[in-house]
Amino acid sequence: MTIDECCSYWDTGCLIVCAAELSTTLQQLSEKARTATEEIGRLKQMHDNLNNTCNDFKSNLCIQVDALIEQLQMRKEQLMRHVDEQKDQKKQILREQISRCTAKLSRTTGLIQFCIEALKEPDPATYLQHSAALLHRSTSQEFLWHREMKTKPDVDPEFVLNLDTKHLQYSIQTLDFAQLKVPSPPMIDAAECSAENNSVTVVWRPRQDGCAIDGYSLEIDTGRDDGKYKVKFELFHSKNCQCKKHGSDTFLRFSERISCELPSTLNCASIRAAAVRKYEGAALMDQHKVASPFILFSSPS
Numbered sequence: 001m002t003i004d005e006c007c008s009y010w011d012t013g014c015l016i017v018c019a020a021e022l023s024t025t026l027q028q029l030s031e032k033a034r035t036a037t038e039e040i041g042r043l044k045q046m047h048d049n050l051n052n053t054c055n056d057f058k059s060n061l062c063i064q065v066d067a068l069i070e071q072l073q074m075r076k077e078q079l080m081r082h083v084d085e086q087k088d089q090k091k092q093i094l095r096e097q098i099s100r101c102t103a104k105l106s107r108t109t110g111l112i113q114f115c116i117e118a119l120k121e122p123d124p125a126t127y128l129q130h131s132a133a134l135l136h137r138s139t140s141q142e143f144l145w146h147r148e149m150k151t152k153p154d155v156d157p158e159f160v161l162n163l164d165t166k167h168l169q170y171s172i173q174t175l176d177f178a179q180l181k182v183p184s185p186p187m188i189d190a191a192e193c194s195a196e197n198n199s200v201t202v203v204w205r206p207r208q209d210g211c212a213i214d215g216y217s218l219e220i221d222t223g224r225d226d227g228k229y230k231v232k233f234e235l236f237h238s239k240n241c242q243c244k245k246h247g248s249d250t251f252l253r254f255s256e257r258i259s260c261e262l263p264s265t266l267n268c269a270s271i272r273a274a275a276v277r278k279y280e281g282a283a284l285m286d287q288h289k290v291a292s293p294f295i296l297f298s299s300p301s
Contacts, residue, residue, distance in 0.1 A: 083159065090155045097154050104149050108141055 115134050121127045184207040192203035 079163070083161075086159065086161075090157070093155045094153065094157075097150070101149060101151060108145075108149075111137060111141060 115138060118127060118130055118134055186204040186206050189203040189205050192201075194201050
């Protein structure tokens with residue numbers, strides 16, 4: 001082979017290598033361009049759906065605020081009924097007091113009129129016959145006057161009540177949106193998990209990410225439900241990070257998953273659903289051994 005032929009062959013080989021590299025690079029760029037196109041399409045879709053998402057959020061916000069206003073209106077009606085009850089009670093007490101005082105005044109007025117007529121009696125003997133009794137009655141009435149004629153109101157006519165609205169006003173003024181943070185998935189502690197006889201102990205650890213967690217749910221898949229996690233044994237809700245299950249010797253292999261549960265005060269279903277982070281662990285247990293360790297692996301579901 002001549003030098004020219006070698007050079008030509010070398011140039012051809014280099015050309016093939018360069019073409020292959022270029023083809024590979026173009027393939028990679030094409031894949032990246034396709035991925036970028038899809039991502040840009042998703043961004044555009046998010047942009048187009050933003051109005052609908054905002055409207056849905058505003059609708060939910062209006063529902064929550066309207067519910068608060070409705071509760072405030074209900075409380076207002078309860079307070080109004082309480083004031084009306086206080087008014088009726090005060091009026092009843094005053095009516096009874098007026099009735100007693102009026103009866104006392106009528107008896108006293110009658111006695112005064114009778115005594116005046118007795119003083120007009122022209123016959124001294126007749127006057128002397130009744131004067132002692134009249135004097136005793138009038139003296140008794142005068143002596144017992146302040147005891148029986150109580151005109152000072154038995155109840156305060158004013159409503160000495162003050163509506164305490166400071167805490168409510170503060171709550172209204174500080175009412176704001178809460179930035180909800182999705183809790184991280186709990187970590188299964190493989191070193192602490194164990195299987196002994198027919199008992200299985202699953203231990204996990206929460207991540208210190210500052211999220212409020214109300215508890216955990218433990219679901220068990222026996223391997224007989226096409227990989228679906230069904231509540232075969234129980235749904236375990238607790239703030240504890242350990243669960244011991246008895247009667248597991250009938251299954252050679254099963255898996256569990258742990259879910260973080262948000263506090264029940266977060267009543268938005270979409271937020272609660274998005275905030276759940278699950279870890280799955282598969283456990284292998286040998287029935288022929290008295291105690292065998294867990295073989296665990298974890299991956300977010």
